[in-house]
Amino acid sequence: MSQTRFRARTRIVFSLLALSVMAAPAAAQTIVSTYTPLDLENCRHTAGKAEEDSGVWRCAGFGGIPVHVTANDMRMYVSYGGNAKNEPAARETLASFHGEGTSIEWRSERAANGKLKPFATILRFRTSVADGDKTVPGQVLVVTRLAPGPVCRVGYVDGRANPDANALARKIADERARNFRCGTDKAVVEGATGPGFSPPAE
Template identity: 45%
Template sequence: MPQMALSALFWACFALIPPASAQTFGSSYTSTAPRDCRVKSAGNGVDDSTVRVCPGKAGLVVVISEDDLREAVSVGHSRAAADREPAAETSFGPFNSTTHTVEWRAVDGKPFAIIQRWHIADNADEDKNGRPIAKPLLAVTRLPPGAVCHVAYVDVKANPDANELARKAADEIARGFTCGKDEVKVIGASGRAVELAKRR
């Protein structure tokens, strides 16, 4: 085979080999439905606040604390660890709740962020029965190593591609985000859900 043909064949084969530094991003999912978690009383004996401790990925647990019709979601290697994270103290001013599906973003199989859909009550927009209509928001939360906190919000109604925007935010922002220093990013078009999320 002529030398030129051999050279062309070599480079053609080389081009098919992915770079050693290429990272593979992916998603997996877990449930925070009460049937899939350990449900406990908050233990203060005053109200009906509850805590759900739900299995996550890579030895992590998702801890959802509900009090006064508001939730906080944190992640750690144990409930105690999750309770110490900034996310454990983060909720929104209006009544709110989360859906029962958690999306885990991982690189090469190691999770670094979660994405979860929140529903935030809008007291200025009521249904025919006078109940606030909830506005959907995707929250991106960074994971250990380092602190656990919200890093980005995506308004679902304002962005038809909200899920993709949230994944992109997780992949590009979460690992380099410094909790307590960096400001939570609003990704894509802002809308009513983002306005409500900023009310503390």
Template identity: 40%
Template sequence: MISHARTISLILLLALAPAARANDSTYTDLDTDHCKTLSQEDAEGGGISLQCKGLTGYAVYFKEGDLRQSILYGPASEAYIDGAFESFEPFNHIGRKIEWRLGLDGKPAATILRWFVENIDPATGEPSPKVEGQVLVVSKVAGQDGMGCVVGYVDALANPEPNVLARQIADTKAAGFACGADKADFHGNRGPTSAEPTHVFPE
């Protein structure tokens, strides 16, 4: 028979034992003024491709063309660095704070980044802050296959806790997502300013 004192000791040990570690986040700032230029198009096109600092061992690849931007994370293949471009139909630009979602092994599996979508105001025919969209874009960090891509979207203006929803997508969708084959969808509520995504992948 287990003594009363021993029972209390076992309860205390179980209470003090660490719980299973859940996925966690860490953050980096994207500073495009201090990146390595990979390629630059003519001034008229305004296109540029940069390799920027991310987490240790995980670069961030930034592209801009025709006033639209695209991001790729981690050890991506040359084919994806050169040929992938995921953005939105309207002119757009990204935020500067990258949230990295870490797996149970402590390695980054996905990222969350806010996009600002410059929708056209029907009254003026020009982009306007009144109709600007904000979308949290959840992306898979490239792995050994060199492929990284967007896995899901959250309309940051149409959902009460968009960051919480984006983290759920990152933790449940990124690992098994097949870039170029699976479709990245919007999750939660979607409002009129979220805009249509665009996807270009290397052949």
């Protein structure tokens, strides 16, 4: 083989390698985030019957997925899907008094046709944790797995103790939500926790 042909072939090989390296991150980027507002004033509300029962809200989520919100004794319960009120998530809450956030992050897989298939949500709650004779405010990011299969909470992140709280919550969603077994697997707490962090209610 002549030196000229050898150099030409070498350039082709290196060009192909460079293209494959450039394409690898794009191919691996199959999970994306989308956001929908959570404003209970714009949701359909059914009043509760008991004094501490604030009722039920049915809100619009991403891709037509319903969001089911209930409030009782200053605690929130948020579930998702057509059967949301009967899912485990509809009975899961935090130990402290808390309120819901204003935006839901949906983690989705992008199919070959470009369509997004949500598999988890991330919602930030504002907490009020008792500490002796004072109350400490906090924030907790809650990760919930979506259908197919049961809808339930997968993990928690202290939104104030971790500067990268959003990234930690996405890590839980991406690595655990799709294979999480509701009722069998235990939800995780990722990252550091501070005095304003509220664990899930038992």
